[in-house]
Amino acid sequence: MFDEKLQSTLDYKKIKRNVSYKTLIRLELYKLEKHFMGEDIYRPFVAEW
Structure with missing residues (x-):
């Protein structure tokens, strides 16, 4: 079930x-990596329901 969820898609x-x-x-x-290296501010993905 976990693998099925990982394969499902979202916009x-x-x-x-x-x-x-x-x-x-x-x-x-990748976004976290850029944040830790000081290249960008991390803005998390927020799902829209």
């Missing part, structure tokens, strides 16, 4: 396309 408005939850986690990690 990621920042890049204007559907991404899987697995990809979403990776994108959030």
Whole structure:
């Protein structure tokens, strides 16, 4: 069930396309990395219901 959830998709408005939850986690990690290196302020993904 967990793998099925990771493969399901949602609309990621920042890049204007559907991404899987697995990809979403990776994108959030990239944003955190930039934040820790002082390149950008981290703004978390907020799901719109």
